[in-house]
Amino acid sequence: MVDDNADFSEYLAFRGRTQVVHRERDISARYLLQVRDARGAVVPDAEVAVQAANGAAMWARTDAGGRAWLHPNAFDSAQSQVYEVTVRKNGRQSTTFLQRGQKNAVDVVLDGKPGAASARARLDLVFLIDATGSMDDEIAKLKATLRTIADQVARLPSRPDTCFGLVAYRDRTDDFLVRRHDFTNDLNAFQGVLDALRAAGGGDYPEAMNEALNETVHKLSWRGNGATRLVVLLADAPPHLDYGGPQYDDDMVAALGKGIKVFSVGASGLDKQGEYIQRQIAQYTGGRFVFLTYKEAANPASGPGTQTVHDVGNYSVQTLDKLIVRLVSEELGKLPAGG
Template sequence: MNLPCPRPHSRLLRPWIALLCVPLLGAGSMATADVVAPHETRWPQPARQTSWPMAVQTAPNFNAPSATHCMRPARMVEVPGGQSAPRAVDEAAPPVGMPRRDRAGDALFEKGARLESRKEIASGSAAPTPAPAPSAPAASAFADERAHGADSKPERQRQEEVVTAGMVDDNANFSDYLQFLRKYAQVPHRERNVRERYLLEVRTPAGIAVPDAEIALRADNGAAMWARTDSAGRAWIHPLAFDPQGSARYQVAARKNGREATAVLARGQKSAVELTLDAPPSPPRAQLDLVFLVDATGSMGDEIGKLRASLRSIADEVARLPSRPDLCFGLVAYRDRGDAFLLRRYDLSNDLAGFQSALDALRADGGGDYPEAMNEAFHDTLHNIDWRGPGATRLVVLLADAPPHLDYGGPQYDEDMMAALGKGIKVFSVGASGLRRQGEYVQRQIAQYTGGSFVFLTYQDARNPASGPGRETVHDVRNYSVQTLDKLIVKLVSDELAKLPAGNG
């Protein structure tokens, strides 16, 4: 049976209408790629399918990563927690991602989210030469702030020398993950139905994985979603997360480097959706964008200290991996409204020395109530970092001991985890000591949906972080191994790069 084919009234609509009108294929069928000139392809646009509290209806921002390099200083951009003006901001740059709203805090966030270096990169004026170290004011900005507010979360003894951690992959143990979601469904969170999932794989005619291929799904009712394949050329698709009505079938399209392939996903099918894309070979050297997204409130001193001390080891070990990746590091530190800053961002940079200086100056302070500004910081990380374009591996390490504020008008983590999948950004969520069940729930949602893993710190006595490193945890996990946190992060990065096809993995 064929889908009904309306007569196109515009030449620009014909390729997408043709995609909607292809004959239905059998479950798990193989689709052959056709050569499609980029200017002839009409990619579906995001629908207005979600809303932010006290804000206009909107949809996640799926604009594709497009930066060509990260050869820039590790320069800081700040969004204040109060009412003062943002620092290092290009007022001429257009706002990215967030609509304007009436609430003062939301307007301030939008203003601060304009990245000064974005204009430079877009114009191509930035020369691809090694970047100098950041200036002293930028590197010392963290240390200059005054103490602001007292964090009500439990104080913990610093364990800067050794921090141990375990890890669970909720996609590999999906039935256990669904059981976890049902068990703790009463905790405050943003609901996205993931109980149905389907594997989508994109390969060349020779069977080689196609990483970072763009994916679009569209239902008969117009609901749509976007994704990018991971290093293994795969993506997990959850139709009910974007189409609560549960359409019977979805048109699937994959594209990369001007090539495109189509197929059909039928609800209930058991086999993977496979698309064949005659994509050109990947670059010989892997490109890795690695951003640390860190809760910098008062109770996070021990984890920040460990990360600060371990970054050089992490960078050196990643650089020595067999793939010899082209590395870029970024940092987004956040606190909460009313603190000295809401968030501070260092864009992706290959200037490791400058980035190390910025991280060395990071101090934990502020906080006040238990939830923090994770929503705003996660949104900023996805949309205001200059992630590199096609072919890059993009990873976020989220280190936090508290959930986001769900009562603020502004970006929400569930919308942005969908945007992360569309941008090909995988999140490894790290639950620090003191993280309660709500925070665990949210962090596991983000990691599972983006294809990442949930990491959690472990101790000799699970309920006493001062007991020192060990194997115990208060989190609802099982069948996990334990390593030091830095070695575990390196392993996660190494495993991701190892999935790349020969030539750049």
């Protein structure tokens, strides 16, 4: 697992040395937004609007730690020098300015009385899965460990009220393009949905990830104010960039606007293009790039190990179920007390 926002200079170097076809979004200029209330507590899930004088604008929601990464060049090709930053939550609003080139974080304090904190965290967790034939082993692992994941998440200190969702995809010539199963808090029902999923089809290498990410962001019933929204993207191939219709870069931008954080999991066989795109999506939305490791880097049949073919330096190694629990735990652990 690597955190490209934590080691941003290395991530930029990776982008510079990796020449693959992709959808370009310029993230070279990056600024951290931190939102707190008058008591100094972080403010999660606050609405953020960033606007230039020329009308170029972006939207975000702060994560569980009250933070969001802002990338002005990704939405403003004119590279304006000043941006107005407006933050809102529960009727409170504060405005400040981002000056291009500033070294410090954009700190915003929301004055006024905070809204009532929920006694339990609310977690919306989606598995976005490539369900083509080469993904059989990974899907089987997820089926076998779902209850363990759910049990360990339920035991976290925040005692989250968790809803699970599933979006599975294949390709245009297969039995289905995208199948969407909306959120449920019924674990037995969700296990049944997951158990019914079969890995099949595919054919050519790229798959319908664009269409599936679009449905994940726009067509699921994400809960509103105060929820932590996470996606685990599990895939071993890049999206079809030659199809018309939705494109992943537009929907990673939309995901940030809705406060949806994507953790991209590179399964066996993911090539350089797939790695590049998965890391784009994770970095922009504030998530991380996770990949499966093996005893022999280029041989998934060699069994679990510590080796990888991916272009990464420092990384940690855990099984998929433990990684998911760890990611959820770290996200929910950022929430303020009572939230």
